[in-house]
Amino acid sequence: MTTRSFSSPLHRGVSNATTRQSLWQRCPPHFLPDPVKSARRSLPLSIRRISTSSQTAPKVSSWSSSHTPRTTPVRSSLLSNLRITLLTASVALTLTLGWYYVTDTRSGVHRLAPRVLKAVCPDAETSHEVGNAVLKVLWSLGVYPRERGRKGGGEGGEGLGLGVVVWDSLLDNPIAISAGLDKTASIPDALFALGASIVEVGGVTPLPQPGNEKPRVWRVTGEEGMVNRYGLNSLGADDMARQLRRRKIDLGITDNLTGGEEESERDASSVSVEVKNPGSLQEGKLLAINIAKNAKTDNDDTDAVIEDYVTCVNKLGPYADILVVNVSSPNTRGLRGLQTSKPLTRILNAVTTAASSIQSHKPKVIVKISPDEDSPEQIRGVCEAVVATSVDGVVVSNTTKSRPPPSALPSSSSSTILPQPGTEILRSATDARALAQEGGYSGPAMFPKTLELVEKYREALDEATVNGRRKKSGGGKRKVIFASGGIDDGKKVLQVLEAGASVAMMYTTLTYQGVGAVGRVKEEVRGELEAWREGRTEG
Template sequence: MALRSLLAAVAVGGAAAAFSAASSVTSPVTTHLVMPLVRLLDPETAHVMAVRVAASGLLPTTRADAHPSLATTVWGKQFSNPIGLAAGFDKHADCIDAMLGVGFGFVEIGSVTPVAQPGNPKPRVFRLTDDRAVINRYGFNSFGLDYAHDRLSERVADPAARGFQHGIVGVNLGKNKTTVDAADDYVQGINKLGKFADYIVVNISSPNTPGLRSLQGKQELGALIDRVLVARDRLGLPSQASAAVRGRVPPLLVKIAPDLTPADKEDIASVLMDKKVDGLIVSNTTISRPATLKSPASLTQETGGLSGAPLRQLATETVRDMYTLTQGRLPIIGVGGVSTGDDAFEKILAGASLVQLYSSIVYDGPGIVPKIQSRLAELLAENSFTSVSDAVGAEHRGFRRK
């Protein structure tokens, strides 16, 4: 424990000095000093330290609008670029502005549960370095709605003093482990945090909360959506809403798993179209273990959800299927295995209007964000697309990339 504490102190101190000296998140100092130093720590400690460094304002900033061709509009909202930070990194709304500052076009916090809960016993996060992957079984560790509410309130109350960055903020909601009435947990989340959200996510696809994925069933999903839509729609009422949100309501998205049968996908698409849900996040981590994994079995067989490079193909196939089943009418955020501009472009062609990443930051640090954006801008130009929206779902229209 003493060695772990010492490494944590060194990592934070080294990160502070390095980030202060670095001129950008793509600096060689960041890539060759900070990231190897952080990887001396166990994965969860490194995650906690990374959030603390970001929340301390030590990350250098880069322009989120550096590539005009990446600007896009979804749900009537202006995104400077389509690359977002997936839920799971900033679980408690501690470092939104820092992550927008490194170039993300949008940041999604959470999952946030109504009541604070510790999650599953440690260790619960594992790096599969040979596969550029991560297995986690966090189990919705959350500081709860009150904490997230306070952080979001502080952010908007005094933006100048807190490094406020303009950008889209999504709120990802989960349920407490012991809750029987899951819908009530999501309704509480909407009531408490909805006024801060540019979009709201109902996360029913984590494999680490018992019974959660059963909510993806047709009847269960339909009943859940009915209740959360009522709560969401009430945000637009004058008695419920602040002046900033009065008369409008945030889009409601559902986050689904990649481990779905064709019948499961058809049922989900049918419910979401019938209930007029606003969009999908595809997908969460997978409980499958591809035969191509290179890491030791002692790691690959850990219980939990697998993310990172091995998830890329399965997640993209799920994006492709859901785009087809929803007839391209529901915007999709594609997530899973994105570490290059080519990966992002692949998901956009398959039907994603926006793309998220998380695990690639574990291996490449925040400097990966502008690199992905630069490559994506190049690919759009090379393939004669004038905008991201032109490329969304293009492969379904017979397009083949150059």
């Protein structure tokens, strides 16, 4: 048998198409070295077609190709669109429910916020400033916490209402937020959204002043109390007036503001006559502004002191439903000396005169008194001054210089960290150091004193009013009392109302229990009233 040596078909010119096909099947063109590719391109066109066809996938039969359903792409597209729609709807629903939950003051997340702030900002004043800044941003974005559910008002389908009449205004409820939480009037609407019917901003002084040196605020965590010696730090009356004027513009209350700042401010206040409550700009709510004198003003110069208060009235009166005359801050040296009858009468007379001269409306005037000047003579002197000058009411009271003992903590407090009824607590070293600081104390331990003072002032005011009518030296309508100090649950609200107050004010409780505190207290008031009504019906 003759043997033939093998040589590559590429070297022999390759006349056999099958051999070439076999070679290309084993080594596809894109893996061949360049010389092989060149050889392939030199082949006749017919052979290259055979080669190409041999590498393609086998074709399906003509029957299966002609009978492939044409609806498959359409069905696939519909399913894809359905999945996208369901995914979009799920995301939208999740975001909506999340927004609804986070912006509801009843949400548990708001109870955690004060603890987070405390952990992030150990300094109480810094924590306060950060909290206000966050609330301001949330308000501007429309994702601020707000009260939902039963908000108060009159009797209706939602059950027992909480509406109260204060002076000639029907308020949604008897709960107010005290001054100090919003010192610059930068977030009054955000505070109204929490459910309070009255928000007090300030205190504010005629000229800017820094207040006392820092640190000047201390938490008394064991009893949810606080000690502060702010010293009425203020940006001044002009700054607050600009804030409140801008608020009216942002809410669309004013228009045609084409002049300078003074003309714009005059226009902003002049439209107040068209609004039911020109300070709050809301039905069933009132805005109070706490005014005080500058620390540098000589307390013995009564004329200079009067000028400070009147300046605040002239600049801020057009934006207020209530003007609160502060003569009781414990952190401004000598200020409480103005609470004696003679200087107080002169100050209140000047303030009421200035308030009555405001063209757009006449704001109510009330005076904020000290809890430490509580002798019968001192209380009687304040009440006689109030009646003689036609002041509309009294805030009872400000922070106290005294330090209540642990046994003074009220057993009815809603706090989860306060002691059980009939027990005392041992204050921690941190709380003891805070209580040793100079300044005004606030917290639940103040409530017994607040309740006692409300009863005393109610009696003294009524007596002074009757005497004033008899002597024709004053009188008028019954004076209103705002109770402030240690109020942190619904039972305490009802206690001060029964003692003669018309409004119960809160502040320190919000710093510990968060923005949901107002709504919770209102629900507790409603629950107490409903229980009383059911018991009366059964009886």
